[in-house]
Amino acid sequence: MKISKQYSLKKRLVWGTSVFSFLLGCLLIFTAYKTALHEVDEILDTQMQYMAERSTTQPLTTVASKVELHRTYHEEDLLVDIWAYKDQSHLWHQTHLLIPPVKQAGFYSQDTPQGKWRAYVIPLKDYQIQVSQQEEVRQSFAWELAGSMFVPYVVLLPFAILVLAFIIRLSLKPLDDFKTELKRRDSEGLSPIDSHDYPQELIPTIEEMNHLFERIQHAQTEQKQFIADAAHELRTPVTALNLQTKILISQFPEHEALQNLSKGLARIQHLVTQLLALAKQDVALSLIEPNTQFCLNDVALNCVEQLVNLAMQKEIDLGFERNDLIEMQSLESTVHSIIFNLIDNAIKYTPDQGIINIAVYSDSDDFACIQIEDSGVGIDPEQYDKVLKRFYRVHHHLEVGSGLGLSIVDKATQRLGGSLILSRSLDLGGLSVLVRLPKKL
Template structure:
């Protein structure tokens, strides 16, 4: 069996959160600071080492000047590792007058390194087969003393000193990163609380967000959101008021037209009342009247407050709505049945709101179920929620069109035009279900082949 490695998702800099960017930036800054401190410590240690070792070389040369040693050649071992305590000491007497007339240059061989005669004590830096050397030359009347030391041992000593100074920093870096992470998490607690507050809000909740405990950097943005919420709430109130006023103003004249049409239907001859145009007029008035009622229901739902709901028996409401719609089902010879072993179930909901949900769901199923079809209503529950599903034997709806079912004033192209509807029924159901803290789902009925609408409510 081949070994499969888990896939790791690498976030781009644009996808990382602000706290991740802040932690990464501070960590990178700490690493950069470590490098700068390391270089600075090395330079300081090297300067201090140069001063100390130069002083030791001078003291050693002046000490040898007090002795009677007039000749000493240093020995070099190529494979030996020299340290800061090792120096090369060379002492020689000046050559004769005949030899001094020759050009004085650096004399170097595998055994000895001698610089020309100097006028005064001084340091020089020499490149030789022994490496790069720091040389102190002390000229005396009869001889010259030369103390040499490899520069690499000084650099090595400076590196060790710098490293010893940085070891505490290296040991503390993990704790520094951990502390930064904890500090950032603590500082971002108000932002996390804001995120949880917004995530837990209902879709229609436009109340002001409390900004008293927010950082000053994000407080202006939240203040702008609060002003936006206020403008949206005002626009919604104006829209709701317009819908309610329009529906109320239209209700009376449409009812009067409907009554006049019924009176006209009784007074006119039968051949006129059975005409197709007269039937279209009757159906159009029914559709307008249904639309006005739906608009009034929707406006009433949107103006309801989030106050605590009374306890209502859902089973009683289901039976009540079925009785109200049984006549419509019988006209189309539809078998309408309820499958439930629940005899009583209290839910936190207004009775009128429950009836609106049930009426629109069952009425919608009756409208789109063909003559002689079947509608099955099922009521179940678990420990925390109750589930109401309505299945029909109608033509069903494609899964790609499910989101359109709850859009306002939207009717699918396959909808029969002779069916009285406004495109608001399931939108009203969705709005009412969300107001009660429930959910609305659509799927295909496995048993009947049509559409299944399922509502879940807490209790």
């Protein structure tokens, strides 16, 4: 199995730019050397020619230069030789510096044990004038000139690389912004990404991402709508079966199979109701729900009235421990769903002749609190996160549970911008659920 090696685009660009700058510098110094060598050749050739021609205007006498084997010559060092044609013995001196007689004045090259020399020669009637210079001198001088031009480049190169790294980081910042945009989205965040603030190179990727979001959203909507439709269609026949079962139980009260059937139908009816409530939230029907002004106390009282019969069947003491007057501007039906499911959940998991206390109060000017405590067995703190997941149940011996109540409450609370806190009740010993909701949505 081949494992792909991850790499950083920023580091690759910085390293690539650095290597390119170094290679460019090498090319520049080589080009500068060639240019400098050409200029040096022109200048020194002109100087040699001028010196040779100047010597022709003076009385001619034999002049013999002496090559020092261990001396380092410089660009200003020119060797002048004037020799007579009648005496050519010195042409074969060990230095081999002099060029044999020529017919035309010009530049000539001569290889010697001291390297290659360049000479300008003027042939006269009886004498030959030669001005020589070591070519290595010219090359060294050209390298010095090229190096002097390259030093500023070398000095400025680290600063240039730092500036380039900053420009690269700044140019790639839209990629980090794009990553942050995707990171802060949750599973429901499928709205299109605004591409106005991104460069043109990212526009095709963003457009394809938006198309993917659209397809996922469409598929999720169809799936959730199917669940909602199925739950809605199941509710009517299940309710009818439950009513028919109650009629049969009234006629045959001692029939154990009918009692078990009634419990099973009650569980199915409760599950269908929970699925329908959960499907409404998933399909985001609350988004079209009007934002209204209402009294939180009235909503809580209405939930108690709907569930009081269920509490009386288990002889549970259900009541308000605190009920402050709180006005809210929010989604009333969603708030009702939160309180209803919390009380319903507390009744299920509270034993017979237990206690459930409800408190409605305000802990600040902006948030309202609904706290529901029961005297049941409670939940271990390690399982607080798990019970908020769908269909997760702690106490499986209770038949009426479906594992959706707290999941519905958690999702609805998040949609309203509130928070859900689970803990152990200090007074009753069971579960304590605190919901904080903003008073204005």
